[in-house]
Amino acid sequence: MGAQAPLSRSPFCVYYCIVVYTIVVDADGLIKLGKSGALPALLGAARLLVPNAVWEEAVEEGKRRMYEDAQELEAALSEGDAEVVSHAIGEEAERLLEGSAASFGAGEREALAVYFAAEADAVLTDDRAFMGLLAGADPPVPALVPASAIVALAEGGRVSVDEAREALAKIEPAIRRSVYAAAMEDLETMQRARDGEQ
């Protein structure tokens, strides 16, 4: 793939200008990361924007249909100060959506709109069609897949390697076996490197 959008594009500065990156979520990525138990760690590491339509899909609709995951998501997002935001689709997002052969729901459409409007740094998603759309942008929109987020959280010391393994195990049935294996291997390599340093 070609050059990615630089991650330093929109650092959100807080006290002493600590850089906090902004991540927009779609329902697919949010549900899977919520299931893994790693969502609070991500909320501690980045500013999380939840588009209103995504909140509706993952939390409200899930609660109406009695999904326990939805209740847990609501609690984690509220405790972690995730921001529920709404934004109409702008020109950039519209152009990208029009040029795609795939069809998207209200959540993905608004996630794209929020990404451009908030000048965010990445989109958390595990949706193949949506990832294809993001990769087709110029420059490509960085997609953070749940397995990659978990490994990155371990890399950044936000969770231990063992906690990351447990998080991956929880979403093993929801992600591709090959991705699960690759993420576990990356954690193994990380653990060996850390053991070697000691």
Add this chain to the structure above:
Amino acid sequence: MSEARSTRPYPLRIPENLMELAEAKSHSERTDRSTALRQLMYAGAEDYVVTLLEQGRVSSGKAAELLDTTVHRVHELARARGVEIGASVEDYRRSRESTSGLLE
């Protein structure tokens, strides 16, 4: 999404064998024939939408909209059919690369 979806009449010739199946389903499930037919149609729709999802032709959000259900349920439908959806290893590697340093 929680409100009842609007419906519309549509003229359709239904093969006798499917009518027989709907009849049997309506008897065993104590429902009327139209409901049984709609349920059969819906089961076919679920299979088709999961196929589209697997091929990356619709997103999970769109799949949920088409089936008038939730993204949670779409994940369950795919799993129940043994269909792997979500990022491929290439997507995972690309994600590791493009978001490197993001969560440190």
